[in-house]
Amino acid sequence: METLIFLIPIAFGVAALALVAFIWTVKNKQYEDPKGDASRILLEDDDKPL
Amino acid sequence: MDIAAPERSAADPKAFVRKGDKGEYNLELLVKGAKCVNCLGKIERGVSEIPGIEEARLNLSTGRFIAGWHDKNLDPAKIVQKIIDLGYGAIPFQSDIAQSVSDTEAKKLLIYMTVAGASMMFVMMLVEPVWLAGIFGEMGPGTRTFFHWLAAMIAIPAGAYAGIPFFSSAWKNLKKGHANMDVPISLALILTAALSLWATINFREHTFFEAIVMLEFFLLIGRYLDHKLRQKSRIAAQELLALQAVTANVIQGNGTIKSVKVSDVKEGEIIEILPGDRIPVDGVVIQGVSQGDFSLITGETQAIDIGIDSHLRAGSLNLTGKLLMKATKVADDSFLAQIARLVEAGEQSKSVYVRLADKAAQLYVPVVHGAALLTFVGWLIAGRGFETAIWNACAVLIITCPCALGLAVPAVQVVASGRLFKNGVLVKSGDALERLASIDYIVFDKTGVLTRGQPNLINRNEISDENLVAAAMLARASRHPLARAIARLAGPGPSIKDAQEVPGYGVEADVDGVKIRMGRAEWVGAQSDNSETEMWYRKGDEAAVRFAFSDTLRDDTVATIVKLKKLGMGIEVLSGDKLGAVEAAAKAAGIEKFTAGASPFDKAARLDELNAQGRKTLMVGDGLNDAPALAKALVSIAPGAAADASQSASDMVFSGENLNSVYESIMVSRMAKSRVLENFWFSAFYNLITVPIAIFGFVTPPIAAFAMSMSSVIVSLNALRLYKK
Known part of the structure; x- marks a missing residue:
């Protein structure tokens, strides 16, 4: 039972991380133009170094 | 009508530029025809190359394009021109409408x-x-x-x-x-x-x-x-509205031409109208000769001669010559505005329709509250204490909670409109599908609905291939609908560059010293018996060739009418065109009841009459003259080539050549309605089983969780069945 003290917070942390990440993608307008975003990766001259 | 569509006079984008808080300028455009990655790259790159442009971004999913810049001397028309030069349509968006992208x-x-x-x-x-x-x-x-x-x-x-x-x-x-x-x-x-x-x-x-x-x-x-x-x-409705934003070229005192929003045109101002332009406001011609296409207003397919003192109505199309017109009525009380007011009145009367989901909710709310209250009181009376009573009442509320009911309608409507969208039918409102499922009477407009709405050559076999090819070269240089019909039939090819349009007569050109003319019989020098819509072609001294036209039925009109009759629909034709043309088209389509020469107001009155008789009406129409009737009908469908006002007045828009879309939409809407009703019945059945369990206090958390998820999943799966034929 002692492992619960570690496992539950870890599980909670992972779930919370996923949730926060998803909310960030929504707020970052990543779902506004799914078709365009899928195509942009194919544009050659958009290929700037990171 | 697609003869008119490509030459639509683009609104001057200057009126649509939005100024931001930090001194930046934004222009929003609706880009047509951009579908792939290459279009995206070409357009964004092309616009970015214009000096001064800082931002250019196209949303490929919605077709909206935003350009941003700071230089106040930049001419926004350059952006529109650039996109048009690249081969796409670009229409400025009315900035107040498009705020919430x-x-x-x-x-x-x-x-x-x-x-x-x-x-x-x-x-x-x-x-x-x-x-x-x-x-x-x-x-x-x-x-x-x-x-x-x-x-x-x-x-x-x-x-x-x-x-x-x-x-x-x-x-x-x-x-x-x-x-x-x-x-x-x-x-x-x-x-x-x-x-x-x-x-x-x-x-x-x-x-x-x-x-x-x-x-x-x-x-x-x-x-x-x-x-x-x-x-x-x-969004679909907004885009249609944005398309109506047209500007007028007003000639000012010093002779310069200024582009003005239609709503800012004043009475008495002189407006220049180029061939291919739509008439922006009602007015009287003071200079120039031309021909006009009034089909969107009256339903008449023949081009009509325009000369000095001709009265022009907003929305008609100037075909062949340049005109100067004096505005008689401004946008607020033009013919177009009258139509718009009728449309508005019709839409208000329509809003009393109660959606199925709301009906279900009206029934549901008191029943659930009553059941929970009864449970609470019942357990108290049984003497089991406050705790048990409130727990069981709460369990009733949880288990009856309308998860399935909340999904029942939207899930079905999403699937149904998705399926129709694949078939080229755009559903503008969810409850339009519900209304469509109940109709029993269909009123068709003739021009552009039963028929193609454009002239088609009917004596192809009398014309040699050689003559057709030669005539097409001349025809491509003209905007006249009959010339367009020849050009369309002949397909793409060269045109004669220095052809002259002679307003009111036809088009002529000199090729290697030989005069070629195409147009009216007398002008070309031919004898005409004038029984049909026709155009003559003559090269030098050779014999004149006759091209006869008629507005033919769509390929599937007859078959569609037969299918609709099988559904037991009452069908009639209501057209503004002349009696002969309407009678011929109605007979050919197999419709017995028809009215010719109906004004927009007659059409709206007829729909009122039918509604008063308790008929559930569907109106299918494309012209401006149909817009009030479209708004009055219980449901309305417009073809994709319809006038903008008609498209925004109607509940659905179908693109493509097939009238069968109307039948298809009715069938899908009926299936959707039965899916919704099945879902309601299932929800009721589910409650019938689970509510007693909850009332008697047997609901434990696992049971509640299982029951709730299962009912939601079943309802969604039932909606998905619509995808199958």
């Missing part, structure tokens, strides 16, 4: 939904061991309470956050003295949370924490789908 409401709902979903999974992870341990008796009360506390710590804040849409809507309605579906939902959520917290504090065995977030999760899926659908229709 980014859909914040959908984003919020999506976030609420995710929070509910994620916390549902996490709470279930904590609660499930408690259930299992309950069966096998392996968990002490201490551990159990610890798990309950953990569940409470997640479910209560998450539930409070994800419940905001329900609480706020319920509160708004309660303040006004109504009770909508959100009232029992909010009540169930708050009661469940309070009781579960109380149970945790008092070391009870069961809590319903997971039910709170699960309920919210399923309901939010329904809300999100519903919102997306409405948003899609709203």
Whole structure:
């Protein structure tokens, strides 16, 4: 039972991380133009170094 | 009418530039025809190359393009021209309409939904061991309470956050003295949370924490789908509205021409109208000769001669010559505005329609509240104490919570409109499908609906290939609808560059010293018996060639009418065209009842009459003259080539050549309605079984969770059946 003290917070942390990440993608307008975003990766001259 | 569409006079983009707070300028355009990655790259790159442009971004999913810059001397017409030069259509958006490009409401709902979903999974992870341990008796009360506390710590804040849409809507309605579906939902959520917290504090065995977030999760899926659908229709309607934004070229005192928004044109101002332009406001011609296409206004297909003192109505198309016109009525009281007012009046009378989902909610809310109250009172009377009574009443609220009901309608409408969209039919509002399913009487316009709405050559076999090819070269240089018909038939090819349009007569050219003319019989030098719409072609001294035209029926008109009659529909034709043309078309299509020469007001009156007789009417029309009738009808469908006002007045728009889309839409709407009703029956049946269980106090958290998810899944799967034929 002692492992619960570690496992539950870890599980909670992972779930919370996923949730926060998803909310960030929504707020970052990543779902506004799914078709365009899928195509942009194919544009050659958009290929700037990171 | 697609003869008119390509030459639409683009609005001057200057009037549509939006100035931002930081001195930046933005122009929003609706780009047509951009479908692939190459289009995206070409357009963005092309516009970025214009000096001064800082931002150029195309949304490929919605077709909207935004350009941004700071230089106030930059001419926005360059941007539009650039996109048009690249081969795409670009229409400036009215800035006040397009303000809300980014859909914040959908984003919020999506976030609420995710929070509910994620916390549902996490709470279930904590609660499930408690259930299992309950069966096998392996968990002490201490551990159990610890798990309950953990569940409470997640479910209560998450539930409070994800419940905001329900609480706020319920509160708004309660303040006004109504009770909508959100009232029992909010009540169930708050009661469940309070009781579960109380149970945790008092070391009870069961809590319903997971039910709170699960309920919210399923309901939010329904809300999100519903919102997306409405948003899609709203955007479609906005785009149609934006297309109507046209400008007029007003000649000012010093002789210069200024582009002005139609609403700013004043009475008495002189307006220049180039060949191919739409007439912006009503007016009288003071200079120039031309021909006009009035088909969108009167339904007449023949081009009509325009000379000095001709009265022109806003919305008609100038075909062959340049005209100067004096505005007689400004935009507010033009013919177009009268039509718009009729449309508005028709739409207001339509809004009394009660949606199926609202009807279900009206029935549902009192029944659920009554059942919960009876349970509470019943258990008190039975003498089992306050705690048992309130627990069981709460269980009734949870188990009846309309997850399935909330999904029943939106899920079906999303699938149905998705299926129609694939077939080229755009559904502008969800309840249009419901209304369409009930219709029993169809009124068709003739021009552009039963027929193609454009002249087609009917004596092809009398004309040699050689003559057709030669005539087509000349025809491509003209805007006249008959010339366009020849050019269309001959397909793409060269045109004669220095051809001269002679307004009112035809088009002529000199090729290697030989005069070629195409146009009226007398002008070309031929004898005409004038029985049909015709055009003559003559090269030098050779014999004149006759091209006869008629507005032929669509390929599938006859078959569609037969199918519609089989459904038991009453069908009639209501047209503004001349008696002969209407009679011929109606007979050919197999329709017995027809009216010719009907004005827009006659058409609207006829629809009123039919509605008063209790007929459930569907109006299919394309002209401006149909717009009031479209708005009056219970449901209306316009072809994609229709006048903009008609498209925005109608509930659905079908693209493509097939009238069968009308039949297809009716069939899909009927299937959708039966799916919705099945879903309602299933929800009722589900409640019939689960409510007694809850009333008698047998509902435990696992039962509630299972029942709620199963009913939602079944309803969604039933909606998906619509995809199959």
